[in-house]
Amino acid sequence: MRAHKSVLVIGGGIAGIQASLDLANRGLKVYLVERTPSIGGRMAQLDKTFPTMDCSMCILAPKMIEVLRHPNITLLTYSEIEGVTGSVGGFKVKVLKKPRFIDENKCTGCGECAQYCPTEVPNEFDMSLGIRKAIYIPFPQAVPLKYAIDEANCIKCGLCERTCKAQAVDLDQEPETINLNVGAIILATGFELFDIKSISEYGYGKYKDVLSSLEFERLICASGPTGGHLLRLSDGRIPTRVAFIQCVGSRSLRGGVRFCSSSCCVYATKEAILIREHNPECEVYIFYNELKVFGKGFQDFVKRARDEWGVKYVRALPGEVMENPETRDLTISYEDTEENMTKSMTVDLVVLCPALVPRVTNKELAGILGLELDEYGFFKSRDILYAPVDTNKQGIFICGYCQGPKDIPESVAQASGAAAKAAEAIQLTKNKGVR
Amino acid sequence: MKTEPKIVAFLCNWCAYAGADLAGVSRISYPPNIRVIRVMCSGRVDPAFIVGAFEMGADGVFVGGCHPGDCHYISGNLEAEKRIKNTQRLLSMIGLGPERLRLEWISASEGERFAQVITEFTENLRKLGPNPFKAQVNAKSHTDMKKVISEAIKKTNVQYCLECGKCSASCPISKVNNAFSPRRVVERTLLGFEEKVLSGTDVWTCLTCFLCSERCPSDVRFPEFIRDCRRVASQKVMEELCAHRGIPTTLSRMMTNPKIKQDRMDWLPSGAKISARGDTLYFVGCIPYFDVIFENFNLELLKIPQSVVKILNKVGIEPAMLSNEKCCGHDLLWTGDLENFEKLAKTNATDLKKTRATKIVTSCPECYRTFKKDYPEVLGTFDFDVLHISEFLSELIDKGKLKFDAKLSTKVVYHDPCRLGRHMGVYEPPRKVITSIPGVKLLEMPRNRENAICCGVSAFMSCNKYSKEVRADRLKEAKATGADLLVTTCPHCQIHWKCLATEKLPTSSDSVSMDMQDFAVLAAEALH
Numbered sequence: 001m002r003a004h005k006s007v008l009v010i011g012g013g014i015a016g017i018q019a020s021l022d023l024a025n026r027g028l029k030v031y032l033v034e035r036t037p038s039i040g041g042r043m044a045q046l047d048k049t050f051p052t053m054d055c056s057m058c059i060l061a062p063k064m065i066e067v068l069r070h071p072n073i074t075l076l077t078y079s080e081i082e083g084v085t086g087s088v089g090g091f092k093v094k095v096l097k098k099p100r101f102i103d104e105n106k107c108t109g110c111g112e113c114a115q116y117c118p119t120e121v122p123n124e125f126d127m128s129l130g131i132r133k134a135i136y137i138p139f140p141q142a143v144p145l146k147y148a149i150d151e152a153n154c155i156k157c158g159l160c161e162r163t164c165k166a167q168a169v170d171l172d173q174e175p176e177t178i179n180l181n182v183g184a185i186i187l188a189t190g191f192e193l194f195d196i197k198s199i200s201e202y203g204y205g206k207y208k209d210v211l212s213s214l215e216f217e218r219l220i221c222a223s224g225p226t227g228g229h230l231l232r233l234s235d236g237r238i239p240t241r242v243a244f245i246q247c248v249g250s251r252s253l254r255g256g257v258r259f260c261s262s263s264c265c266v267y268a269t270k271e272a273i274l275i276r277e278h279n280p281e282c283e284v285y286i287f288y289n290e291l292k293v294f295g296k297g298f299q300d301f302v303k304r305a306r307d308e309w310g311v312k313y314v315r316a317l318p319g320e321v322m323e324n325p326e327t328r329d330l331t332i333s334y335e336d337t338e339e340n341m342t343k344s345m346t347v348d349l350v351v352l353c354p355a356l357v358p359r360v361t362n363k364e365l366a367g368i369l370g371l372e373l374d375e376y377g378f379f380k381s382r383d384i385l386y387a388p389v390d391t392n393k394q395g396i397f398i399c400g401y402c403q404g405p406k407d408i409p410e411s412v413a414q415a416s417g418a419a420a421k422a423a424e425a426i427q428l429t430k431n432k433g434v435r
Numbered sequence: 436m437k438t439e440p441k442i443v444a445f446l447c448n449w450c451a452y453a454g455a456d457l458a459g460v461s462r463i464s465y466p467p468n469i470r471v472i473r474v475m476c477s478g479r480v481d482p483a484f485i486v487g488a489f490e491m492g493a494d495g496v497f498v499g500g501c502h503p504g505d506c507h508y509i510s511g512n513l514e515a516e517k518r519i520k521n522t523q524r525l526l527s528m529i530g531l532g533p534e535r536l537r538l539e540w541i542s543a544s545e546g547e548r549f550a551q552v553i554t555e556f557t558e559n560l561r562k563l564g565p566n567p568f569k570a571q572v573n574a575k576s577h578t579d580m581k582k583v584i585s586e587a588i589k590k591t592n593v594q595y596c597l598e599c600g601k602c603s604a605s606c607p608i609s610k611v612n613n614a615f616s617p618r619r620v621v622e623r624t625l626l627g628f629e630e631k632v633l634s635g636t637d638v639w640t641c642l643t644c645f646l647c648s649e650r651c652p653s654d655v656r657f658p659e660f661i662r663d664c665r666r667v668a669s670q671k672v673m674e675e676l677c678a679h680r681g682i683p684t685t686l687s688r689m690m691t692n693p694k695i696k697q698d699r700m701d702w703l704p705s706g707a708k709i710s711a712r713g714d715t716l717y718f719v720g721c722i723p724y725f726d727v728i729f730e731n732f733n734l735e736l737l738k739i740p741q742s743v744v745k746i747l748n749k750v751g752i753e754p755a756m757l758s759n760e761k762c763c764g765h766d767l768l769w770t771g772d773l774e775n776f777e778k779l780a781k782t783n784a785t786d787l788k789k790t791r792a793t794k795i796v797t798s799c800p801e802c803y804r805t806f807k808k809d810y811p812e813v814l815g816t817f818d819f820d821v822l823h824i825s826e827f828l829s830e831l832i833d834k835g836k837l838k839f840d841a842k843l844s845t846k847v848v849y850h851d852p853c854r855l856g857r858h859m860g861v862y863e864p865p866r867k868v869i870t871s872i873p874g875v876k877l878l879e880m881p882r883n884r885e886n887a888i889c890c891g892v893s894a895f896m897s898c899n900k901y902s903k904e905v906r907a908d909r910l911k912e913a914k915a916t917g918a919d920l921l922v923t924t925c926p927h928c929q930i931h932w933k934c935l936a937t938e939k940l941p942t943s944s945d946s947v948s949m950d951m952q953d954f955a956v957l958a959a960e961a962l963h
Contacts, residue, residue: 201605201650201886247652253595254654289599319604319650322881333610335600335618342609342616 005029007422008093008180010081010365011188013041014408015400015415017063019186022419024072028426031180032067033095034077038142039064041190045125045214047221047228049408050270051301057141057223064143076178078148084185084369088395089429093180099173101149102135106168109137109145113160113169121153123225127215129233130225135160135169140223183429184395184422185369187379188415189362191401194249194257194355201320202248202352208234209330210321210350213244213267220274230278232349234328239282239348242275243332244268245318246288250355257355259376262405264353265291266298271351272311273304285312285345287334295407321350358402369396378404389418395425440494440560442469442553445480449507450542451499457546465550466557469497476500477538478511482522482728483680485536489526490685492569495535495560497553502540512540525727529689530696531568534559567694580667584629587663595653596621602647602657607888607908608640612901615640617647617657633668639676640897642905643769644889645857665771673770678898679728684770686724687762691778697759699723702737707744713755716792717743718806720799721762722926732933736926742959743798743824749962750837755790765801768809769894780813787819794820796827798955800855800925807859823855824955825924829864832871839961842874847957848918849877850909851887852925865924865954872961878916888912890928891935898934906935910947921951929953 005028009020012034020030032039043049044064046056067073076095083094114133122128125138132138134153137145149160149171161169193212197205204210209232211219222228232239246264249256265288272284291313293302305311316334323330330350335342358377366373372380372392379398382390388404389397399418400411446452452473458465474480477500485496498519500512516538523533537556541549588594596618603609603616620637623629632638643658651657665673674681689695702723703709709717719740726736747754764779787795797803803823810817822830831837849869855861862884870877882888891906892898910932913921923929929951936948 200884247599251597252652253592254651256652289597316604317599317601317652319601319606320886333604335603335609335616337598337600337618340616340619342603342606342613344610 005426006031006180006182007426008033008091008182008185009188010185011041011190011400011402012039012075012077013188013190013400014043014060014063015190015411016041016186016188017060017067018412018415019188019399019419019422020067020073021063021070022416023423024070026423028072028423030073031095031182032073032075033079033081034075035080036138037078037100037146037148038138038144039067039075039077040139040141040143043408044139044141045127046217047224048270048274050266051295051297053270053273061141064141068143075144077144079178081365081368082177088425089183091182091185091395093182093185095178095180097176097178099151099175100146101151101154101169101171101173102147103168103170104144104146106166107146108166108168109147110165111137111147112165113147113163116159116163118157118159119153119155121150126218126225127212129215129218183426184397186418186422187365187369187396187398187402188400188418189359189365189402191356192359194357196248196352196354198255199248202245202318202350203321203323203330204352207321207323207330208232209323209328209348210352213264213271213351213353216271216351220271220278228278230275232328237348238279241283241347242285242349242351243345243347244272244284244286244351244353245332246286246353247317248352248354251289252355257357257376259405260292261353261356262292263356263407265293266295266301266407268351268353269293269302269305269311273309276309276311283312285314285347287314287316287318287332289315289317295409356401356405362402369393371396378402389414389421395422395429397421438565440468440557440565441492442495442497442557442560443488443493444469444471444497444499444553445474445477445484446471447477447500447512448473448475450501450505451477451539451549453543454499454541454545454549457543458549461546463546463550465553468557468560469553476506476508476511477515478506478508478518480515480518481680482518482525483682483685485522486525486682486685486689487680489531489535489566489568490689492566494563494566495537495556497556498536498538499541499549500538502542505542521727521730525724528697528699528723528727529568529686530698531566532563534563535566568689568692578667580629580633583663583667584624587660588624591656591660591663592654593621593624593657593660596625596655597653598622599652601650601652602655605646605650607644607646607891607905608642608901611904612640617641621655621657621660633664634672636672636676636897638664638668639673642853642889642891642893642902644853644893646853646886646888649857649885662769662771665769666773668771673896676897678892678895681895682728683721683724683895684766684772686721687764687767687779688772688775690761691775691782693782695759695761699760700756700758702726702740703744704741707741708748708753709744709756710753711755712790712792713753714792715747715752715754715794715796716787716790717747717754717756718763718795718797718802719756719760720797720802720926722799725926725930729930729933732930732937734929734933736929738956739798739926739953742953742955743796745959746828746955746962747796750831754796755792757786757790759786761786763802763805765805766894768805770896777813780810784810784814784817792819794822796822796824798824798924798953800852800859801927804854804858823859823861823864823924825855825865825868826861828868828958832868839872839958840963841961843872843957843961844874845920846876846878846918847920847922848880848913848916849883850880850890850913850921850923850928851884852923852928853887853889853893855924856887857885868958869922869954872958875957875961878918880912880916882912890923890925890931892931893927898931903935903938906932907947910935910949914949919950920957921949922954922957923951924954926953
């Protein structure tokens with residue numbers, strides 16, 4: 001394929017998927033590079049989406065399959081970018097395909113190997129709440145449905161090799177370098193969670209029943225480690241009172257990040273509704289500082305949560321969470337800023353909404369691509385007002401959370417924008433005769 | 436012209452005052468140098484009154500009470516005797532000498548004796564000359580309240596307050612006293628009610644423990660804001676809220692006097708090796724004074740400097756020390772007396788430079804913070820490597836120069852003093868030293884390191900039922916760990932906790948009494 005007719009998309013989350021599909025549907029060749037063994041990204045980890053309460057996977061899975069089946073898309077999972085040279089219309093990209101130790105062409109995804117694999121490790125997809133084997137697919141709807149062996153944890157016993165009827169296991173597989181010629185590049189590397197252990201007053205990492213919101217998503221999700229039953233991790237009890245704490249590490253001039261993650265107020269509302277749906281007996285409190293619900297329908301969504309679902313909002317950021325070592329109950333200290341009273345509340349479960357931060361690996365990637373990062377670690381837009389998806393380098397575009405805080409609909413919209421921009425860039429260079 | 440001595444006389448209502456009265460009605464003449472203050476009992480005379488009188492320029496203080504056995508309150512005069520002896524020690528230490536304070540038993544019928552005693556005392560004071568230590572009480576240059584506050588709002592990030600209430604939800608005082616809320620203090624100030632804030636008690640209630648600030652997402656440095664507010668807040672309110680009648684700050688103010696010549700080294704054990712000059716200086720702090728002021732708490736505070744010197748000698752260091760060491764000024768700074776603080780800072784910097792020391796070791800977290808953070812700010816430069824003893828020992832352990840050779844069999848729990856912990860970020864060195872002592876098991880309270888709560892009082896301000904609750908709470912937390920010994924690096928924590936144990940509390944006294952020891956003392960015990 002000629003360089004000017006193809007695009008590299010880095011990151012297989014919802015933004016990367018959307019951008020790839022848009023470009024492929026235009027007739028351009030797309031290489032979608034994903035770091036983990038499956039595409040899907042953060043959205044795949046979510047149970048429901050706001051404000052419509054749609055099943056997240058039900059929306060995402062068809063798109064993932066479409067990516068896999070699309071004749072114009074080459075999916076390179078478990079791969080990382082090693083080097084990029086050239087300029088718009090003619091980038092030369094070196095992709096390192098890490099060994100899965102599985103022949104992707106042979107693996108049928110039957111899962112027989114994983115049944116026999118003796119090594120159990122925490123499942124990253126379930127935020128380490130559940131377990132997986134050393135030979136695994138991250139989640140049942142993984143795309144491609146091909147197993148991978150996690151080299152760090154594999155004990156090389158060879159059981160999988162003997163079990164696999166398709167003879168797909170290849171323990172001698174070597175890393176492979178793939179060279180691509182593309183006309184444009186789109187980055188969609190998404191976000192990671194701020195290390196909320198550093199906000200030590202909330203006891204995350206110390207108390208088992210203090211969760212991050214993404215851990216909570218896995219707990220309440222039917223495909224999660226508890227099969228969708230919301231239980232306390234300490235004693236397996238069904239919680240009767242849950243508290244959400246907003247802005248853990250975000251909007252912080254000290255010890256956190258200075259920006260608002262832009263989705264927590266709404267997803268906490270969604271998660272609160274989910275709890276009430278699962279168990280109407282369970283009281284839910286959301287401790288917030290300001291409700292930043294600015295999207296279309298979001299304000300109504302919060303109103304519905306309050307009026308119809310009985311979710312209680314408390315305008316306060318708690319000072320600390322303390323566990324009673326016997327009952328494992330958690331006591332939250334807060335100042336009710338509407339009543340001007342310092343109070344405390346005992347709850348069964350605390351969910352922290354951490355700051356969503358740009359990936360630390362952005363720095364390395366920016367180095368490879370010659371891009372600039374902004375003060376927070378997001379990729380820098382050429383102009384935040386009129387060229388948000390452009391970067392300082394022509395032919396390289398950004399979309400989704402790696403460009404700045406946003407929610408799913410905004411990420412999707414921006415991905416389509418970046419796809420259009422990438423197609424345009426290729427068109428322009430072609431017209432100029434650059435190859 | 437020679438000035439006449441001024442004498443403040445505290446006379447007991449029943450005996451000495453009546454004796455003075457008799458002298459008067461009997462027309463017995465005696466020098467007119469005394470100003471009489473009638474008290475109900477000589478036992479009422481607090482050392483702070485005496486020290487305060489000297490601070491304000493009295494040349495002598497006379498206390499008159501009933502003869503032993505005649506006290507109308509059974510034993511008030513005997514208490515007075517103890518106190519006066521104690522106060523005389525304090526006066527000797529600060530360099531005034533014990534002679535300027537006199538206690539006499541004078542009965543109602545001893546008019547003549549009264550006149551005789553006063554004549555003699557006046558004569559003695561004439562020989563001694565005027566009191567050299569007259570200090571400026573609450574020396575305050577004319578500060579523009581509005582300006583101080585508006586600068587503080589900017590400097591301490593108060594303007595970025597999000598009103599989230601995390602501060603008040605963290606504050607140990609707010610938890611027991613709903614009327615106090617850092618957030619609301621900030622809110623009221625930002626809304627323009629600063630005068631109300633400054634004339635109230637809130638400014639003096641804050642423990643300045645930095646827990647709110649540690650957690651504030653907007654990096655509002657509330658304790659520093661409070662410190663600035665105190666510069667212009669009502670001194671009247673402050674004086675009412677001073678614990679121990681403000682005697683520690685009175686002594687600090689007296690030390691601003693350049694003529695001062697203290698006698699404060701008698702705690703030094705024989706055989707201890709120190710020098711006047713040297714690379715490493717040990718700054719003792721106010722412990723010798725505290726040992727006298729808080730004598731009845733049985734804290735053995737002097738063991739702290741003794742232990743530090745022992746350890747330093749053990750590793751081959753003969754520390755330089757100042758025989759006329761002045762207070763670092765911490766309490767003055769945190770009670771808003773910036774002017775006197777600056778005076779102390781300048782004197783200390785000059786004295787310290789003379790020793791040619793490059794390294795200052797302190798055993799008090801307050802001195803540590805003041806030297807490391809506040810002196811450079813106030814003086815522009817303060818070119819010393821300031822180390823807390825825990826940091827110093829931890830470094831020695833790292834270099835293999837210190838090894839504890841005595842085995843102690845004990846479980847200890849470590850309390851992070853606010854000045855060392857949150858103010859300065861020193862959490863690990865004391866733990867490292869404690870855990871390297873053979874046989875010592877270190878336990879942790881649930882609220883430790885940056886989440887530790889304050890011992891309950893700071894700068895000897897606002898000792899009230901709320902601060903007592905905070906103290907009891909911390910002691911209970913320490914006790915619940917099952918440790919035998921509560922170890923802290925700050926002598927003030929010990930003073931405040933022991934002070935609590937002497938009080939009658941609604942909680943059982945058992946829950947608030949716990950064996951405690953200073954960090955340096957523990958470390959010294961682990962050395963043969």
